[in-house]
Amino acid sequence: MSETVADVSALIVQTLLANPKVPRDINGSSKIVEDLAFDSLAVMNFVMEIEDSLDVSVPLDRLADIRTIDDLAACVVSLKQAT
Amino acid sequence: MSIFSKYDGLAQSLAAVTADGGRNPFAVVIDRPLSSTVGLIEGRETLLFGTNNYLGLSQSEAAIEAAIAAARTHGVGTTGSRIANGTQGLHRQLEERIAAYFQRRHCMVFSTGYQANLGMISALAGKDDYLLLDADSHASIYDGSRLGHAQVIRFRHNDPEDLRKRLRRLDGTPGAKLIVVEGIYSMMGDVVPMAEFAAVKREAGAWLLADEAHSFGVMGAHGRGVAEADGVEGDVDFVVGTFSKSLGTVGGYCVSDHDGLDLIRLCSRPYMFTASLPPEIIAATMAALDEMGRRPELRHTLMDNARRLHAGLNAAGLRTGPQASPVVSVILDEVDQAVRFWNRLLDLGVYVNLSLPPATPDQHPLLRTSVMATHTPAQIDRAVDIFATVAREFGLMRPAAASA
Numbered sequence: 001m002s003e004t005v006a007d008v009s010a011l012i013v014q015t016l017l018a019n020p021k022v023p024r025d026i027n028g029s030s031k032i033v034e035d036l037a038f039d040s041l042a043v044m045n046f047v048m049e050i051e052d053s054l055d056v057s058v059p060l061d062r063l064a065d066i067r068t069i070d071d072l073a074a075c076v077v078s079l080k081q082a083t
Numbered sequence: 084m085s086i087f088s089k090y091d092g093l094a095q096s097l098a099a100v101t102a103d104g105g106r107n108p109f110a111v112v113i114d115r116p117l118s119s120t121v122g123l124i125e126g127r128e129t130l131l132f133g134t135n136n137y138l139g140l141s142q143s144e145a146a147i148e149a150a151i152a153a154a155r156t157h158g159v160g161t162t163g164s165r166i167a168n169g170t171q172g173l174h175r176q177l178e179e180r181i182a183a184y185f186q187r188r189h190c191m192v193f194s195t196g197y198q199a200n201l202g203m204i205s206a207l208a209g210k211d212d213y214l215l216l217d218a219d220s221h222a223s224i225y226d227g228s229r230l231g232h233a234q235v236i237r238f239r240h241n242d243p244e245d246l247r248k249r250l251r252r253l254d255g256t257p258g259a260k261l262i263v264v265e266g267i268y269s270m271m272g273d274v275v276p277m278a279e280f281a282a283v284k285r286e287a288g289a290w291l292l293a294d295e296a297h298s299f300g301v302m303g304a305h306g307r308g309v310a311e312a313d314g315v316e317g318d319v320d321f322v323v324g325t326f327s328k329s330l331g332t333v334g335g336y337c338v339s340d341h342d343g344l345d346l347i348r349l350c351s352r353p354y355m356f357t358a359s360l361p362p363e364i365i366a367a368t369m370a371a372l373d374e375m376g377r378r379p380e381l382r383h384t385l386m387d388n389a390r391r392l393h394a395g396l397n398a399a400g401l402r403t404g405p406q407a408s409p410v411v412s413v414i415l416d417e418v419d420q421a422v423r424f425w426n427r428l429l430d431l432g433v434y435v436n437l438s439l440p441p442a443t444p445d446q447h448p449l450l451r452t453s454v455m456a457t458h459t460p461a462q463i464d465r466a467v468d469i470f471a472t473v474a475r476e477f478g479l480m481r482p483a484a485a486s487a
């Protein structure tokens with residue numbers, strides 16, 4: 001299985017849009033904290049959902065470097081390639 | 084720009100909480116306790132239903148006398164850390180007593196429970212290791228994970244199957260895997276399924292650390308916590324806990340059968356770089372520990388009281404967690420309503436904890452209520468009545484109870 005960053009990014013956007021509180025106009029370059037108004041706990045909980053749909057674990061320390069949805073997608077893809 | 088401007092949002096949240104003349108819930112002053120269950124607040128005698136003083140031992144006569152005697156013979160402080168001039172005979176004695184209570188070979192005592200988690204977690208899990216934390220872990224566990232260098236993975240709260248899945252993803256990766264759970268979770272009072280976690284741990288060849296902060300002295304035939312109650316102490320590699328709840332003093336500990344624990348004394352920064360516990364606290368803690376061991380009836384009364392409070396609040400139409408445990412949290416929907424409810428309870432003479440998201444699970448505000456072995460049935464009924472009164476004032480009765 002080899003998802004691309006664009007595939008994963010699209011899946012993340014789709015997952016986020018299932019939450020009615022998330023703005024409708026998000027895309028891969030949306031910033032997770034600023035544009036989605038997520039606090040640190042909300043970010044961790046949403047990452048958990050992504051982990052489950054893609055069967056991957058994202059260590060918490062990796063989150064520190066992630067700002068946009070595309071950053072998260074790139075991180076997930078690199079973690080999946082490493083396994 | 085002020086160095087505080089990053090807290091503008093926080094300042095606004097605080098202003099909103101105190102907007103219509105409400106108190107600052109994070110600045111309540113208990114002028115002084117009159118007993119373990121009653122405190123003087125705003126000049127009024129107030130029922131204390133928001134402490135962690137589960138056995139009432141903060142007011143133990145024996146502990147008070149022991150503290151006075153130790154202060155007379157040893158003075159009031161050590162002025163040094165455990166690895167320098169801060170280890171006295173009393174520290175060693177306390178470690179032996181705690182180890183004996185848990186029937187473990189080793190014990191390390193820290194200056195607080197917070198530091199025990201910080202110190203154990205950061206030192207046990209190194210750069211090439213993995214820490215697996217329950218999503219609802221206490222701040223001290225999260226902070227410990229940030230102080231160390233391990234990769235940190237969260238699993239769903241109290242969900243051994245979810246942990247199993249996450250461990251499976253790590254199959255074949257080198258590095259130790261340390262799982263961290265709590266005995267009783269402090270916000271909702273829910274109990275860990277320790278035996279199921281122990282099974283997952285055995286299967287995966289992982290290590291297990293249990294923070295029994297709220298379950299020490301509360302669960303298990305001898306008060307050794309949920310691991311004892313579930314009969315899986317042998318699977319728990321490290322038990323961490325605190326003296327600041329059931330023992331009524333202050334300080335933290337870790338007990339283990341692993342001989343390596345002694346090495347942690349030389350690499351755990353929160354153990355090494357802070358002053359050790361003062362003599363009077365150690366003496367009081369040992370006296371409280373004796374009392375806890377000698378009086379198992381305290382635990383039975385505590386659980387009877389927990390059931391009484393849980394049943395009473397539910398009968399009053401309030402929503403709580405499913406389990407009767409010494410922490411019974413009333414779950415509300417809106418922060419604003421929770422703040423007003425909490426203020427009204429205090430006006431009417433009941434002190435509970437107001438817990439607000441994001442410090443609560445599921446984003447719900449909570450009125451965190453806790454019982455003690457020393458509460459009388461009449462005090463519990465009185466508190467439940469006051470809750471019911473306020474719930475009625477706020478139109479919060481659930482239909483089933485309202486018609487009853």
Ligand SMILES: Cc1ncc(COP(=O)(O)O)c(C=O)c1O
Binds near residue numbers: 200223297325
């Ligand atoms: C689960 C848990 N662990 C650790 C601690 C820290 O203990 P202490 O307050 O004694 O430092 C607490 C309480 O604050 C707690 O609730």
